Amino acid sequence: MANEGVTQPVTRTVTEPAIALRAATKRYGTGPAVLEAVDLSVGKREFVSIIGPSGCGKSTLLKLVAGLSPLSAGTIAIDGMTPSNAREIVSFIFQDATLLPWRTVRENIVLGLELEGMAKARRHEKVDRVLSLVGLDNVADSFPRQLSGGMKMRVSIARALATRPQVLLLDEPFAALDEMTRDRLNEDLLRLRDEHQWTALFVTHSVAEAVFLSTRIIVLAPHPGRLARDIPIDLPFPRTEATRSTAAFEQSVIDVSRALRGVSLQ
Numbered sequence: 001m002a003n004e005g006v007t008q009p010v011t012r013t014v015t016e017p018a019i020a021l022r023a024a025t026k027r028y029g030t031g032p033a034v035l036e037a038v039d040l041s042v043g044k045r046e047f048v049s050i051i052g053p054s055g056c057g058k059s060t061l062l063k064l065v066a067g068l069s070p071l072s073a074g075t076i077a078i079d080g081m082t083p084s085n086a087r088e089i090v091s092f093i094f095q096d097a098t099l100l101p102w103r104t105v106r107e108n109i110v111l112g113l114e115l116e117g118m119a120k121a122r123r124h125e126k127v128d129r130v131l132s133l134v135g136l137d138n139v140a141d142s143f144p145r146q147l148s149g150g151m152k153m154r155v156s157i158a159r160a161l162a163t164r165p166q167v168l169l170l171d172e173p174f175a176a177l178d179e180m181t182r183d184r185l186n187e188d189l190l191r192l193r194d195e196h197q198w199t200a201l202f203v204t205h206s207v208a209e210a211v212f213l214s215t216r217i218i219v220l221a222p223h224p225g226r227l228a229r230d231i232p233i234d235l236p237f238p239r240t241e242a243t244r245s246t247a248a249f250e251q252s253v254i255d256v257s258r259a260l261r262g263v264s265l266q
């Protein structure tokens with residue numbers, strides 16, 4: 001053998017974090033720092049929730065990662081790229097489903113693929129797949145006004161997933177929905193994550209929702225927004241309705257609520 005006796009270097013697979021913020025600081029104009037020196041690494045396929053009092057910079061943090069707003073200092077890398085170069089691999093889901101009212105469900109979902117310049121036949125094949133994934137096959141030709149809030153949110157999720165993002169940013173996507181619909185969508189979201197394997201950064205006000213979905217929860221403190229706590233959620237996957245009534249789930253909810261109260265009273 002040619003290499004016999006030669007010491008081979010140990011090959012190690014170094015997996016870069018999917019999202020890495022280093023001393024990320026943000027001010028709007030000449031205002032005070034909204035986020036100050038945030039260091040955060042999110043590994044590939046992690047599901048990280050961000051919670052914190054209103055105005056502590058949660059939405060700002062997602063906008064920075066999405067490249068929708070420039071950093072004032074520090075760096076952000078998405079899969080090693082700057083946020084503006086990484087736009088193709090990032091999808092953003094907002095609380096308001098932001099569907100075009102004059103387009104059907106199918107046409108709304110196809111929109112992202114049209115913008116990508118995908119051929120028409122492939123677009124429709126992809127949309128069919130994603131529609132059945134989120135359980136919308138039977139309303140493909142309906143208009144947004146004909147759908148419930150929960151279904152509109154499903155369309156919004158389908159649209160975000162159609163482009164097969166590697167990073168999914170979700171800003172309080174289920175805040176306007178009733179609890180049962182929200183719980184169902186949470187379970188669906190985890191199922192979709194199993195199939196698609198994206199990395200998620202999820203903003204919510206609901207501690208129970210954050211615990212149910214996350215591998216880790218980041219608690220932000222306000223004025224200026226900064227990282228206060230980083231709490232791993234070790235509940236096993238798959239998580240189902242039954243997960244919510246386990247003692248471990250309840251304990252995590254208590255721990256995170258306490259951490260949140262701590263930063264809210266500062």
Ligand code: ADP
Pocket residue numbers: 028034052053054055056057058059060061
């Ligand atoms: P959160 O999502 O945690 O409620 P935001 O990121 O929306 O917080 O806002 C954080 C702070 O930044 C708030 O004080 C808010 O008023 C301010 N802010 C957000 N967006 C802008 C903007 N476009 N221009 C100026 N100030 C902003």
Ligand code: MG
Pocket residue numbers: 058059060
């Ligand atoms: Mg917000």
